[in-house]
Amino acid sequence: MLGPLASLKVLDFSTLLPGPFASLLLADMGAEVLRIESPTRMDLLRVLPPHDQGVSASHAYLNRNKRSLALDLKQPEALEVIKQLLADYDIVLEQFRPGVMERLGLGYAALKAINPKLIYVSITGYGQTGPYKDRAGHDLNYLALAGLSSYTGRADSGPVPLGMQVADIAGGSLHGVIGLLAAVIARQQTGQGQHLDVSMTDCAFSLNAMAGAGYLACGVEPGRDEQMLNGGSFYDYYRSRDGRWLSVGSLEPAFMQQLCTALERPELAAQGLSPKPEQQQALKNELKMEFEKRDFAELCALFAGVDACVEPVLSVGEAVRHPQLQARGVVTEVPRGDGSTQQQMACPLKFSEGLPAPRFIGAAVGGHTDQVLGELGFSAQRIKELRAAKVVS
Structure with missing residues (x-):
């Protein structure tokens, strides 16, 4: 070959x-x-x-x-x-x-x-x-x-x-x-x-695919923790009770509903749709609290069968052993x-x-x-x- x-x-x-x-x-x-x-x-x-x-x-x-x-x-x-x-x-x-x-x-x-x-x-x-x-x-x-x-x-x-x-x-x-x-x-x-x-x-x-386009066409200068994808929304990393991290990317309503249902907080799903920074920060604080109630292994097991765009932050060694990458x-x-x-x-x-x-x-x-x-x-x-x-x- x-x-x-x-x-x-x-x-x-x-x-x-x-x-x-x-x-x-x-x-x-x-x-x-x-x-x-x-x-x-x-x-x-x-x-x-x-x-x-x-x-x-x-x-x-x-x-x-x-x-x-x-x-x-x-x-x-x-x-x-x-x-x-x-x-x-x-x-x-x-x-x-x-x-x-x-x-x-x-x-x-x-x-x-x-x-x-x-x-x-x-x-x-x-x-x-x-x-x-x-x-x-x-x-x-x-x-x-x-x-x-x-x-x-x-x-x-x-x-x-x-x-x-x-x-x-x-x-x-x-x-x-x-x-x-x-x-x-x-x-x-x-x-x-x-x-x-x-x-x-x-x-x-x-x-700068999105940030650069937004600035050049509309004059919007992106700042830290201000944009949807850089920490300005619930789209972020969350720490478990034992100090590990998970990524949450549940941007679409269906994924947000799955996320909140899995955490036994279905009432939070509506907040994910709000464009208001204060609503996003409030949701983020609630999610932080829910994640910090559980250990990393518990959270991994919780989301393993849930299609919510939630994945653990793995070390390189853990990534090598992950069944998807294998x-x-x-x-x-x-x-x-x-x-x-x-x-x-x-x-x-x-x-x-x-x-x-x-x-x-x-x-x-x-x-x-x-x-x-x-x-x-x-x-x-x-x-x-x-x-x-x-x-x-």
């Missing part, structure tokens, strides 16, 4: 999270991904704890199914290797600050001259243009500038750092993959590649290379024709250098010379 993207060959110059998550999706769907890694400047993801048998679990997951070529891009011989690879690898994914690839002789214009069909994807914090294009940033900064942090969190305590990287993944990775595949379709029609400029801040801004096959076994396997999150996309089985966890730096150079026609002696000159490792 080859996978739907088996025809794509990607040179991945990215590190850390946004680019690697994007190329993970591509590799899981069958694309051939070759990581171009520095032999001297380690991808910091490789040392991120926790570790499994000395290997970062995050790195092993995010870089599975990808080969690694260790290449010092500052040396002229390295540029020649890249030029040879471009005969086959006609997609480039990079995550450097604007101008870095150009200084290395690997900018879009230079590589397009070698292969006009090249699709070149640049994922950066702020994009290739604008006054912030050279500015450093992280996920938290992109969410802040994009307006998303202004209406998340609580009114009395402000925004909270999210446990997952929304701008990195939803902004950079997913938008990068969408744009890349759109460019592939366009190339099928025109025969020409193009440069895709993915700004994580731009893409995070687009995630039935969906969200965990897979990935070969380590020594005959054993490592449990990892599976590709979440389900194709009727299936996907290829995972081949290996994230490789060591330069783990496939000899193999890749051999495929390019380099002799063993020439590879030895390049290694001695520290062009490759």
